[in-house]
Amino acid sequence: MEGIMLLRTITTALSFWAVTAGVPQAVLGSETSAGIQTAIQCRYIPEDAGWPQPQLWHQLNRTVNGRLIATVPVGSVCHYPNYDEAKCNDLTTTWGLVQTAVPRPAEFLALYFQNNTCTPFTPSSTRCVLGNYASYSIDVRSIDDVRAGISFAQKRNIRLVIKNSGHDFYGQSTGKGALSLWMHNYNKTKIIPNYSSSYYNGPALHVQTGAEAAAAGAYVSAQGYTSVAGSCPTVKMAGGYLGGGGHSYLSGKYGFAADNVLEWEIVTADSVRVVATPTQNADLYWALSGGGSGTYGVVLSATVRVFPNEVTSNAAFSFGVNQAGGVEQYWNAVSAFHQQLKPLLDQGMVAEYGFTNETMVVTGVMAPGQTSDSLQSSLQPLLDALTAKSCSQLTAKSLGMKLAQADSYYDLYKTEIESHLAGLVFPAAMAGRFVPRKLMDVNTTEVDTALRAVADRGYSYAVIALNALNSVRNRTAPPIAPNAVQPNFNEAYSSLMISPRWSNSLPWSEAQVLQDQLVNEILPIYDAAAPDAGAYKNEANWAEKDIKKSFYAGTYERLEYLKKKVDPAGFFYGITSVGFDRFALDSAGRLCNA
Numbered sequence: 001m002e003g004i005m006l007l008r009t010i011t012t013a014l015s016f017w018a019v020t021a022g023v024p025q026a027v028l029g030s031e032t033s034a035g036i037q038t039a040i041q042c043r044y045i046p047e048d049a050g051w052p053q054p055q056l057w058h059q060l061n062r063t064v065n066g067r068l069i070a071t072v073p074v075g076s077v078c079h080y081p082n083y084d085e086a087k088c089n090d091l092t093t094t095w096g097l098v099q100t101a102v103p104r105p106a107e108f109l110a111l112y113f114q115n116n117t118c119t120p121f122t123p124s125s126t127r128c129v130l131g132n133y134a135s136y137s138i139d140v141r142s143i144d145d146v147r148a149g150i151s152f153a154q155k156r157n158i159r160l161v162i163k164n165s166g167h168d169f170y171g172q173s174t175g176k177g178a179l180s181l182w183m184h185n186y187n188k189t190k191i192i193p194n195y196s197s198s199y200y201n202g203p204a205l206h207v208q209t210g211a212e213a214a215a216a217g218a219y220v221s222a223q224g225y226t227s228v229a230g231s232c233p234t235v236k237m238a239g240g241y242l243g244g245g246g247h248s249y250l251s252g253k254y255g256f257a258a259d260n261v262l263e264w265e266i267v268t269a270d271s272v273r274v275v276a277t278p279t280q281n282a283d284l285y286w287a288l289s290g291g292g293s294g295t296y297g298v299v300l301s302a303t304v305r306v307f308p309n310e311v312t313s314n315a316a317f318s319f320g321v322n323q324a325g326g327v328e329q330y331w332n333a334v335s336a337f338h339q340q341l342k343p344l345l346d347q348g349m350v351a352e353y354g355f356t357n358e359t360m361v362v363t364g365v366m367a368p369g370q371t372s373d374s375l376q377s378s379l380q381p382l383l384d385a386l387t388a389k390s391c392s393q394l395t396a397k398s399l400g401m402k403l404a405q406a407d408s409y410y411d412l413y414k415t416e417i418e419s420h421l422a423g424l425v426f427p428a429a430m431a432g433r434f435v436p437r438k439l440m441d442v443n444t445t446e447v448d449t450a451l452r453a454v455a456d457r458g459y460s461y462a463v464i465a466l467n468a469l470n471s472v473r474n475r476t477a478p479p480i481a482p483n484a485v486q487p488n489f490n491e492a493y494s495s496l497m498i499s500p501r502w503s504n505s506l507p508w509s510e511a512q513v514l515q516d517q518l519v520n521e522i523l524p525i526y527d528a529a530a531p532d533a534g535a536y537k538n539e540a541n542w543a544e545k546d547i548k549k550s551f552y553a554g555t556y557e558r559l560e561y562l563k564k565k566v567d568p569a570g571f572f573y574g575i576t577s578v579g580f581d582r583f584a585l586d587s588a589g590r591l592c593n594a
Helices: 002-006 010-020 054-063 074-078 085-094 143-155 213-222 240-244 282-288 327-346 372-389 409-416 445-455 471-476 509-529 547-552 556-566
Strands: 068-070 136-139 160-163 179-182 189-196 201-208 261-267 273-276 298-305 312-320 350-355 359-368 402-406 431-436 459-465 492-500 583-585 591-593
Touching (some): 054 068, 054 143, 136 143, 143 261, 143 298, 213 409, 240 298, 261 282, 273 282, 312 327, 312 372, 327 350, 327 359, 327 372, 359 372, 372 402, 492 509, 547 556
Antiparallel strands (some): 068 136, 201 298, 261 298, 350 359, 431 492, 459 492
């Protein structure tokens, strides 16, 4: 694999660092510290006198059996002295795609936090620096590797981060001067045919943190079962996805991913292995199941409930301004779509789609347990409404309606969904908002108007619509036990990801302009129509005005109590995670006590 080129020796990386030394980077727009700060209230970074000397890194490398990887950013092939024209050209075409970041240590997908410090889009003569990249990564293969990383970071006063897939809008899987626990290769899965406990008896899946959703889905489906996992194939099942709650095409029937957790296995800040279930370390189980990732310890694995495979169907279609007969007809059709989707969600279906001020593309209306004929019948009222709102312009034919059916969810996902997600990239800035179901049950004019106003500013939406509390789900898969999934998601009609137009050809300074515009101008437009709607903690903006309320919705106080109990020193830090306000980054990128 091309990814092997990053598995450089520490000596090679030190040579790279020697060339790039003296150029500290923090977040976009920050200023470099004039002096070298070594005060103990901050974690050390490479410029500091207290930074571990090479012999200590070599010792750590021996401890983890030669699997300590010094970071050389993949973008370094586009800059001297590592410049390689052919490799740089190839990288330019794949920059931002998941395959560029997921299988490589230290690489991550959040463009904003990459800060353009080592990309293909600056002159080759520009110095490539680590910036916000972690300095070293441990290729984790065992619990001993995790313990070695925790011990080293604590003893040497450096930052520890956890990188699983790098699907992270907040840059929490990286950090300047950090030692990263790279969980990608800790990825075994195992079916448990008869999990037995006081809270559940039946089939289950044991999944290590690094197992990807698609791979785990293929494995469990071959055994005759279906698991609740994210729609993006490279999102890891037991990482931040599960810790944040985890929505899925199956959430309408089987709940959020966190609703299906039977047990967690983690290593805490004192290097103790802890198993948390609804009856053992129950408070920790509650917090881990939806209360945020990377907060209470390093997750090694999770065991989750699975369900027998069953026939599943999907519908996909699209329409635009021209097909609808004009701008007003288009927005009337968008509104009608949202209204007519409600009864489908009440039946346990889930829809994922995107729309702008010109087009709507429905990737899937997924109906587990239904045939395509049954789904077609259920969709008829929606089709009739679209036709009526567009003066008969929108029909099943003009929508390009595609119905598909398979004997299992995974088989359908593999053929109808997975390929649509291969080309997705993270924008330079994005935000999230829920559409509360209570607003969709009344006059939606204000919400419709706000959605249109934001789209007319050049923003797009990526949406998952579901009803997590519908009667079908309540009968088939009530939560295993109470958990910390944010209440405002349980009560939502949909979750929006709101993104501006972005091109890598734009000046990098435009990223900060878009970030500021999004937070200070765009979100207030929506918030005026849907005050206190909140946002999904895994898919929002790190500069959210009220993180505790928006992301945690009444659970923060209890989560913070548990955080102080399990991790009193706040060793595990994330910019939006519980306990975030106890720390801050200084101008050079050090993590310091607030």
